[in-house]
Amino acid sequence: MTEILPKDTKTLKAAVDAINASDRLLLTCHVKPDGDALGSLLGLGLALKDAGKDVTFFIEDPAPDTLQFLPGAQYLVNEVANPLPEKTTLVVLDCNEPHRIGKQAQRLIEQASLIVILDHHLSQIPFCADPKTKHPHCISYIFPDIFAAGAIVLWVIKGLGWPITEDIATNLYAAILSDTGCFRHSNTNETAFRMAGDLVAHGANPYAVANKLYQNYSLCRQHLLGLVLRTIEVKRQGKIGLLQATPEMFRISGATEHDTDDFVGCVRCIDTVEVAIFIKEVYAGQVSVSLRSKSFFNVAKLAKEFGGGGHFHAAGFRKTGTAAEIREILLNKINACFKDSETADA
Numbered sequence: 001m002t003e004i005l006p007k008d009t010k011t012l013k014a015a016v017d018a019i020n021a022s023d024r025l026l027l028t029c030h031v032k033p034d035g036d037a038l039g040s041l042l043g044l045g046l047a048l049k050d051a052g053k054d055v056t057f058f059i060e061d062p063a064p065d066t067l068q069f070l071p072g073a074q075y076l077v078n079e080v081a082n083p084l085p086e087k088t089t090l091v092v093l094d095c096n097e098p099h100r101i102g103k104q105a106q107r108l109i110e111q112a113s114l115i116v117i118l119d120h121h122l123s124q125i126p127f128c129a130d131p132k133t134k135h136p137h138c139i140s141y142i143f144p145d146i147f148a149a150g151a152i153v154l155w156v157i158k159g160l161g162w163p164i165t166e167d168i169a170t171n172l173y174a175a176i177l178s179d180t181g182c183f184r185h186s187n188t189n190e191t192a193f194r195m196a197g198d199l200v201a202h203g204a205n206p207y208a209v210a211n212k213l214y215q216n217y218s219l220c221r222q223h224l225l226g227l228v229l230r231t232i233e234v235k236r237q238g239k240i241g242l243l244q245a246t247p248e249m250f251r252i253s254g255a256t257e258h259d260t261d262d263f264v265g266c267v268r269c270i271d272t273v274e275v276a277i278f279i280k281e282v283y284a285g286q287v288s289v290s291l292r293s294k295s296f297f298n299v300a301k302l303a304k305e306f307g308g309g310g311h312f313h314a315a316g317f318r319k320t321g322t323a324a325e326i327r328e329i330l331l332n333k334i335n336a337c338f339k340d341s342e343t344a345d346a
């Protein structure tokens with residue numbers, strides 16, 4: 001396995017130049033931000049701030065408690081001026097679908113003078129080619145083969161020739177640790193370790209970041225996990241694993257929807273499982289689904305059929321309906337996919 005270098009260096013250079021030339025920038029990422037989304041946003045934001053730029057760190061939802069430790073989290077705001085100040089460059093991180101920025105996406109896109117997208121999600125609809133946006137000034141750097149948006153941000157900061165401070169390194173290290181699943185996912189490669197090593201050399205503390213991200217759960221979360229684990233079931237000779245959370249489980253445990261990080265991992269880790277599903281119904285009739293796979297099953301493709309998206313081995317979607325209803329529809333679809341692949345093998 002060799003080191004991955006940025007592909008399409010022309011577009012990356014255009015993104016770097018555009019960021020360099022902007023004095024006022026509005027940074028944002030996808031809703032329900034994870035460690036990669038926030039680490040990328042804060043890492044780039046702090047570098048821009050250090051360089052004397054006017055930076056707004058915008059996310060629609062408040063950052064989850066487990067990510068509040070990230071340096072620069074105190075700068076996050078969930079409201080921005082309307083209209084945006086003149087000559088605002090919108091930088092979108094870890095996201096290349098307009099609606100995933102949140103409810104204000106459309107006006108931010110329309111009001112920004114320039115848009116730069118730095119992302120690694122598999123996406124069929126390029127952000128700026130969306131007929132609804134028609135934004136003329138958009139630089140879209142999307143590299144699905146790279147393990148984290150944080151890695152792209154590191155390339156950008158290095159391209160700008162700016163220093164990597166301890167705070168920036170901590171954010172980007174958290175981004176890489178999150179999106180490689182602690183260096184366990186299939187996207188983990190030599191570059192991930194090289195970059196992580198580089199960030200540690202710049203002051204990121206691996207033990208401190210890992211503790212904050214993974215040894216920092218509330219008791220409510222563990223109570224919820226206990227309830228959810230009782231729903232565990234496998235289908236198709238154990239190849240499909242399922243977990244469900246109902247509104248009642250959230251009520252009983254006192255946990256919130258942010259407390260379910262990596263619940264899907266509790267079913268993916270079963271030896272026979274290829275496709276893991278976690279169906280979460282926080283509010284009655286509103287479901288969000290996490291999908292994971294181990295080898296051949298493309299869950300991004302499946303999620304897309306439900307209006308969601310993600311990566312080959314990790315994806316998700318939101319839908320109206322109860323957990324039980326979505327479970328039925330999903331099982332039928334996945335069973336059909338398995339049948340197709342079995343026919344193809346025969």
Ligand SMILES: [Mn+2]
Pocket residue numbers: 036037094120147148149179
């Ligand atoms: Mn990511």
